[in-house]
Each structure stands twice: as C-alpha cells, then as structure tokens.
Amino acid sequence: MESRDVNVFEMFVAHGAGFWVRRTTWVGTCARVVRVGAMTAPGPYFGNPSVLMDVYTLDGQLTDEAAQLPAAGTYKTWRQIEPPVWAVSANLRQLEDPALDAALARFDKKRHKSDSRQGADKVEKIWLVVTYAQKEEAKKLGARWSPTEKAWWLPASNSAAIDEARKLPFLSG
Structure with missing residues (x-):
C-alpha cells in the first residue's frame, strides 16, 4: 500500500x-x-x-x-x-x-506564537500576491509572512506600503 x-x-x-x-x-x-x-x-x-x-x-x-x-x-x-x-x-x-x-x-x-506575540491576529491584514523571487522586495515594504496562510501581508494601516505594493504589483486594483 x-x-x-x-x-x-x-x-x-x-x-x-x-x-x-x-x-x-x-x-x-x-x-x-x-x-x-x-x-x-x-x-x-x-x-x-x-x-x-x-x-x-x-x-x-x-x-x-x-x-x-x-x-x-x-x-x-x-x-x-x-x-x-x-x-x-x-x-x-x-x-x-x-x-x-x-x-x-x-x-x-x-x-502561531510568533504571530500572537506581535499582535498580528489583531491587525487588519492586506494580503499580497508575491512570488518567491519577489519576497525580498515585499520584505523591504514591511510585508510579513503568515506561516498559517502561506502568504505575505501588510498591515492595513500602512497606506504608503500598500500604495507601493500596488505599483509593483503585489496588489490588484
């Protein structure tokens, strides 16, 4: 078997x-x-x-x-x-x-200890579409990796980084 x-x-x-x-x-x-x-x-x-x-x-x-x-x-x-x-x-x-x-x-x-230690569960998250090759660029924006979702995200309060993410484009719209 x-x-x-x-x-x-x-x-x-x-x-x-x-x-x-x-x-x-x-x-x-x-x-x-x-x-x-x-x-x-x-x-x-x-x-x-x-x-x-x-x-x-x-x-x-x-x-x-x-x-x-x-x-x-x-x-x-x-x-x-x-x-x-x-x-x-x-x-x-x-x-x-x-x-x-x-x-x-x-x-x-x-x-999930690292997420909860940083209060990440309480933060509104904007999810990004980032390829493996683009991960260093995402990190420079302040993006964080979610091991549970297996995706990169930015805090919704970081409007400058979100605007930059749209230009790269890690976000659509």
Missing part, C-alpha cells in the same frame, strides 16, 4: 485518522496518524494544519504519544503503510481521546 505522490494531508482526506505512515529516513519505527487539525484551505496543503501521531517501534512498543508529525505537506518525506501485523492485537489509543484535542491545541498555539 505504499503511497506515492501524496502528502499526509491528502492521506488523511482519503482515509481519516488512524492510518499508518513511515518516514523515509526511519529505520526502526512507524507511526499512526491520530489527529489532524482544521483544514482551512484547499488541497494539497489544506492550510497546513498540525498533525499528531503515535510513534511505535516496528515490534509494537510505543515510543512517543501525540507527537507532532513534521513536514506533513511533502510527499517525499512520508509513505503510507499497511497497519503492522501487531496492531490488530495492540491496545491502540482511541481516536476520540480528548487528550488529542489538548495536544493539538498546544501545538497550534506553539506554531
């Missing part, structure tokens, strides 16, 4: 929580995806939600619970695998476990 050319988010959409993955660099472990945060955008990245996994040795020993699965958006890092033979008789975590909600909230808070 090795999956190719799909990321963990797409695996979740296809199978729901409870599927098994293996990182391409792992030798002696596998993981069960137990929770995925809110998907706030279209695929294939779905707004880059947090993903939680329980990690096991290949013989079924739990090594890490509700761990954050890194790089979930890349298809080169993770492969979906068949459930290990021992999983049928193992005492696996219930997918409805409320502890997963708390763990997900902790990871989400941690991931």
Whole structure:
C-alpha cells in the first residue's frame, strides 16, 4: 500500500485518522496518524494544519504519544503503510481521546506564537500576491509572512506600503 505522490494531508482526506505512515529516513519505527487539525484551505496543503501521531517501534512498543508529525505537506518525506501485523492485537489509543484535542491545541498555539506575540491576529491584514523571487522586495515594504496562510501581508494601516505594493504589483486594483 505504499503511497506515492501524496502528502499526509491528502492521506488523511482519503482515509481519516488512524492510518499508518513511515518516514523515509526511519529505520526502526512507524507511526499512526491520530489527529489532524482544521483544514482551512484547499488541497494539497489544506492550510497546513498540525498533525499528531503515535510513534511505535516496528515490534509494537510505543515510543512517543501525540507527537507532532513534521513536514506533513511533502510527499517525499512520508509513505503510507499497511497497519503492522501487531496492531490488530495492540491496545491502540482511541481516536476520540480528548487528550488529542489538548495536544493539538498546544501545538497550534506553539506554531502561531510568533504571530500572537506581535499582535498580528489583531491587525487588519492586506494580503499580497508575491512570488518567491519577489519576497525580498515585499520584505523591504514591511510585508510579513503568515506561516498559517502561506502568504505575505501588510498591515492595513500602512497606506504608503500598500500604495507601493500596488505599483509593483503585489496588489490588484
């Protein structure tokens, strides 16, 4: 069942929580995806939600619970695998476990810490269309990167920068 050319988010959409993955660099472990945060955008990245996994040795020993699965958006890092033979008789975590909600909230808070520290959630944002090649120009205007939206933005109060962004053109209209 090795999956190719799909990321963990797409695996979740296809199978729901409870599927098994293996990182391409792992030798002696596998993981069960137990929770995925809110998907706030279209695929294939779905707004880059947090993903939680329980990690096991290949013989079924739990090594890490509700761990954050890194790089979930890349298809080169993770492969979906068949459930290990021992999983049928193992005492696996219930997918409805409320502890997963708390763990997900902790990871989400941690991931968004830089935005909230700067009060970015309270600032009205003007979203920009900036290519990777243009990002240095956007930074010079004072644009900031939103890791959750995967887009550049300017504070609505910075009218001079917004005018300049229209000229470049990072804004239409």
